[in-house]
Amino acid sequence: MLEIFFGNLALLLLVRRCDAGSTGLGGVCSTSRDHLDSSTHKFVSDCSDVAYCSGTENGTCLARTCRRDEFPFGYSTPDAPPPLCLPGSFCPDEGNGCRTQVNPGGACQMNRDEQCARAVNWQDFSSPENFYGSICLHSICMYANATIGTPCIIDNTTYTDVGLNGQLYTTVVIRDNCHSPDLYCGQDSLLCEQSKSLGSPCQIDQECEERNCVVGICAVPPETPLRVAPWQYAVTAMCILGAMVATCLMLTLLHKRHRLLRYRELREYYMEQLRLRRSIIELHSAAATTTIFDTKQK
Incomplete structure (x- = not known):
């Protein structure tokens, strides 16, 4: 009972904090x-x-x-939401008007990478982990272009959620300004290090190229599409062709077997008819012979 009470209390407090603005x-x-x-x-x-x-x-x-x-x-369906901001500007968390994107070193709101202006050569270091090569760490805009061996900045953010049983769950998101996904910022050295390949030992997701560390090993993320190798296509095609050929051969053999059985049935029927015909002829011949013999005796 106490676990349920404290779980519901934690859920109530979390909901009240989230719905504070009323x-x-x-x-x-x-x-x-x-x-x-x-x-x-x-x-x-x-x-x-x-x-x-x-x-x-x-x-x-x-x-x-x-x-x-x-x-x-x-916003409900009948309500018209405010407009989106034009490229080169952003809407702050307050929603009080579009503002011009901030240059590196300027202030930005938490995890709002789109508030930072892109670099001229943003194509060289842009990735899904940043906004056109720009990133907001510790509420400061910067470029995510730190190279291997250079000092880097880490931003750890902990999110808390309440499960169905009232238990609190925490998720830690680690972000840095290294050139991703090829590099990551070392927790101890605070230097950009080479990301680890699949199968390499790891401690956190950020160390892996695929950003997925499972039981201390860099693994393929669950959302990764399945890649079928060419030899698998070839084996699958051969199996399908083999199954089709085997099916055709089996049907042919069954058909021949049925035809053979039918042929034997017809042959036995014809042979029986021939034997019956011969028996009838023999009976007629015997009857005719007996009649002629009796006539001669008389």
């Missing part, structure tokens, strides 16, 4: 209470998800003027 449009608010939720790191203010606060003291919750997601949270 003031609707036109309500009184203050930006001094803006913060990130300690568990989910979601931006929370006095206002609801469709509004932002206009001032630090005696502010007013106003309708948001921009959005960062295609389908923002908090």
Whole structure:
């Protein structure tokens, strides 16, 4: 009972923290209470998800003027969400208007890589782990182009979630500014090191080229598409052809066997008819011979 009670209590506290902003449009608010939720790191203010606060003291919750997601949270079907920002600009967590992307060294909001301006040669170090080669670590914009052996920056973020049984689960996300996925930032050396190939020993996902460390070994991520080798195609085709040939041969043999059985049945029938015909002829011949013999005796 105590486990259920504390589990429900933890779930209630987590939900209350996530839903802290409940003031609707036109309500009184203050930006001094803006913060990130300690568990989910979601931006929370006095206002609801469709509004932002206009001032630090005696502010007013106003309708948001921009959005960062295609389908923002908090808007129903009839409501028209605010527009997306144009390329080269971004919508902050507050949603109070589009802003120009920040150059390296400037401030950015947590894990908002798209707030950082891209480099001229962003194609050389862009990857799915950053935004056109730019990354936001410790709320500072920088390029993810650190080379092997050079100092690097690590940003560890812990997310907390509540399971169905009320137990708290934590997920740690590690990000760095090394050239990914070829390099990673060593936890101890704080230097960019070569990423490890499949089958190599590892401690965290970030050390592997595929960013997936399972039981201390770099493994293929579960979302990786299955790659079929050419020899597997050849073996599969040969098996299919072999099965088709075997099926045809089996059907041919069965057909021949049925024809042989039918031929034997017909042959036995014809032979029986011939024997019957001969018997009838012999009976007629015997009867005729007996009649002639009796006539001569008379």
